[in-house]
Amino acid sequence: MDSYIIPVVIAQLALLIGVFFALQISAAVMVYVERKVAARIQQRMGPTLVGPYGLLQPLADIIKLAMKEDTRPKAADPILFALAPIISAAAAFTAFAVVPFGAETDLFGLLDQPIPLQVADVNVAILWVFAVTSMGVYGIVLAGWSSNSKYSLLGALRSSAQMISYELSYGMALAAVLLLAGSMSIREIVDAQAGTWLYVIPRWFVFLQPIGFFIFMTAGVAETNRAPFDFPEAEQELVAGYHTEYSSMSFAMFFLAEYINMVTVSAIATNLYLGGWHGPLLPEWLGWIWFLIKVAFLLFFYVWMRWTLPRYRYDQLMAFGWKFLLPLSVFNLLATAAGVLYFGF
Amino acid sequence: MDFNLVLFYAFAAIAVGATLLVVLQSNPVYSVLLLIGSFIGLAGLYVLLDAPFVAVIQIIIYAGAIMVLFLFVVMLLNAPREEPAPPGILESGMTRAVGAVLALAFALELAWALNHSRTLATTDAYDMPRSFSVPDIGQRLFQEYAFAFEATSILILVAMLGAITLAARRVAERSRRG
Numbered sequence: 088m089d090s091y092i093i094p095v096v097i098a099q100l101a102l103l104i105g106v107f108f109a110l111q112i113s114a115a116v117m118v119y120v121e122r123k124v125a126a127r128i129q130q131r132m133g134p135t136l137v138g139p140y141g142l143l144q145p146l147a148d149i150i151k152l153a154m155k156e157d158t159r160p161k162a163a164d165p166i167l168f169a170l171a172p173i174i175s176a177a178a179a180f181t182a183f184a185v186v187p188f189g190a191e192t193d194l195f196g197l198l199d200q201p202i203p204l205q206v207a208d209v210n211v212a213i214l215w216v217f218a219v220t221s222m223g224v225y226g227i228v229l230a231g232w233s234s235n236s237k238y239s240l241l242g243a244l245r246s247s248a249q250m251i252s253y254e255l256s257y258g259m260a261l262a263a264v265l266l267l268a269g270s271m272s273i274r275e276i277v278d279a280q281a282g283t284w285l286y287v288i289p290r291w292f293v294f295l296q297p298i299g300f301f302i303f304m305t306a307g308v309a310e311t312n313r314a315p316f317d318f319p320e321a322e323q324e325l326v327a328g329y330h331t332e333y334s335s336m337s338f339a340m341f342f343l344a345e346y347i348n349m350v351t352v353s354a355i356a357t358n359l360y361l362g363g364w365h366g367p368l369l370p371e372w373l374g375w376i377w378f379l380i381k382v383a384f385l386l387f388f389y390v391w392m393r394w395t396l397p398r399y400r401y402d403q404l405m406a407f408g409w410k411f412l413l414p415l416s417v418f419n420l421l422a423t424a425a426g427v428l429y430f431g432f
Numbered sequence: 433m434d435f436n437l438v439l440f441y442a443f444a445a446i447a448v449g450a451t452l453l454v455v456l457q458s459n460p461v462y463s464v465l466l467l468i469g470s471f472i473g474l475a476g477l478y479v480l481l482d483a484p485f486v487a488v489i490q491i492i493i494y495a496g497a498i499m500v501l502f503l504f505v506v507m508l509l510n511a512p513r514e515e516p517a518p519p520g521i522l523e524s525g526m527t528r529a530v531g532a533v534l535a536l537a538f539a540l541e542l543a544w545a546l547n548h549s550r551t552l553a554t555t556d557a558y559d560m561p562r563s564f565s566v567p568d569i570g571q572r573l574f575q576e577y578a579f580a581f582e583a584t585s586i587l588i589l590v591a592m593l594g595a596i597t598l599a600a601r602r603v604a605e606r607s608r609r610g
Contacts, residue, residue: 167461211566214488221496225468228500232461232507240507247500271566 095202103206110183114346115145121390128394149339157335160235167233172333172340175226179347182219185212186354187274189364189375203274204375212273213261216355217254220310224250226344227329234332242328245401250310252408257306259416260299263423264292264359273355277363289367293360298419300360302412304385307352309408311345313389315396316404353385354378361385440480447473460506464499471495485566 119134119142126133134141159168189204209215224247231243268276282290293300309316330341357363361381364374399407450470454463471494478487573581 164461167465209484211484211488214485214492218488218491218496221492221500224496224500225465225503228503228507229465244504247504251497251500 098202099206102202102204106183106206107180110180110347110350111343113350114343115149117346117349117386117390118145118148120387121393124387124390125394128391152335152339155335157337158332160332162235163332164233164235167229168332169337171226171230171233172337172344173226174229175223175344176340176347178219178223178226179344179351182216182223183347183351183354185209185215185273186351186358187277187363188354188378190372205274208272208274210270210272213265213271213276216351217258220250220348221254223344223348226341230333230341231329234329236332238331239329242331246312246329249312249316249404249408252405253306253309253412256302256408256412256416257310259413259420260296260302260306261359263296263299263416263420266420266423266427267292267295273358273363277358277365280362281365289362289365291360291362296360296419296423298415299423300356302416302419303356303360304388305412307356308389308392309404311348311352313345313349313393315392315398317393317398349386349389350382353382353389356385357381436480440477443473443476443480445473446470447477461503464502464506467502468495468499471499485569 122144123133123141134144137143137147159165184206185208187203187205187208191203227246227250228243231239231241231246234240264276265271268279270276270279276292280290280292284290284294288294330338333341357378363381364378366374366377366380447470450466450473454466454470457463457466471490475487475490475495478484478490
């Protein structure tokens with residue numbers, strides 16, 4: 088191995104570990120934000136006791152979960168019951184691997200060649216996210232089946248039916264962006280959004296694809312099983328859905344996976360529609376600050392929506408997905424293709 | 433030793449091992465999961481062949497979409513174990529003779545195919561244009577192979593219509609009776 092490669096390899100390993108821990112911390116932060124925002128929306132105070140402003144509440148939650156006994160129903164399938172949360176969590180982490188979060192950097196001249204702020208730059212990155220998400224479905228389905236409990240099974244069936252239905256619209260919305268950018272690498276898609284129109288409006292794809300952005304966010308909420316599409320865990324009907332029988336750290340893994348999936352969807356939406364790390368004022372190498380601001384806004388939007396909108400009925404959800412969102416996304420894709428072909432955006 | 437070669441043997445071992453276990457163990461749910469493992473091993477091999485697009489599509493369509501349907505069927509039919517063969521069938525001389533002939537035929541076929549593919553690999557395969565980029569695949573699908581592509585689409589559409597017709601007839605019968 089040549090000597091100049093070694094610092095790059097070390098930097099990339101550091102990046103990998105950094106992203107791994109940042110994702111875990113983001114989940115903890117989201118737990119806190121979710122409880123605080125929920126409390127504010129309902130005119131309560133939220134957690135205040137643990138640490139200043141209750142900031143250490145997620146840490147206390149983690150300790151509580153870790154101290155609990157990990158129970159398993161007697162009739163459960165032991166191997167699959169243990170495997171399901173691992174699949175969920177692993178898929179959540181793996182999907183984020185191809186998401187870039189900043190421009191290339193040489194760490195203030197420490198490195199001879201710049202490295203991208205991203206774990207892996209794959210040229211089929213968008214499809215990779217799809218592939219890994221479709222593997223994540225198995226975590227939920229297996230959790231529901233292996234628990235040998237009717238609530239778990241019903242929750243798992245609902246969840247997978249929902250994810251499969253909305254994946255179509257999700258994919259069609261993405262395809263329109265791919266047409267505009269002419270690439271499947273997320274980094275190239277972000278770079279296609281650099282600059283401004285008329286010196287004021289940033290060249291973000293959200294302005295070219297408002298319908299696509301709406302479809303993407305709606306399908307993204309359905310994919311992550313969040314309110315108003317949180318049927319898999321509709322507590323009034325299904326106790327807790329697919330993770331009813333889980334406790335302690337295996338429950339925590341599902342919880343972690345759900346929040347990381349939210350972060351991933353927000354990060355991808357930021358990269359595809361909101362211009363990623365491109366923004367005014369800050370220099371290029373500080374672009375990751377813009378990225379964090381945009382992701383934080385989308386995550387806040389998620390929480391805001393959960394405590395504002397009531398849950399749909401299950402048949403309404405399916406009708407909405409198949410009869411409204413899918414035709415709309417097909418129309419959006421055709422219109423975009425025509426635009427690219429005849430007007431050359 | 434070449435790192436790619438190590439990866440090749442690792443992915444090949446996953447694919448072959450998982451596929452063997454699909455047949456050798458008797459729990460259908462495990463079989464479905466092992467088949468997914470085998471598909472992922474194959475996807476790894478595609479990446480080694482410089483075809484990341486095919487690899488990812490393999491995971492999305494086969495390991496993701498089709499196997500979810502398999503899993504649903506197995507789970508909802510609730511078949512935790514395969515039924516053992518009824519007594520007497522495995523012992524009869526006729527079954528054994530037919531089985532032996534079929535196994536021999538299969539082994540010969542396999543040997544012939546492997547031998548054939550090796551000659552193919554040494555002559556044609558490496559002379560082929562090795563471009564598997566997405567625009568290339570798209571252009572070939574919709575220009576060179578447009579007829580085959582459209583014919584396959586129609587075939588799938590026919591199968592879908594057939595499934596809907598069968599399901600709709602059953603629903604109509606039930607409502608007439610009820």
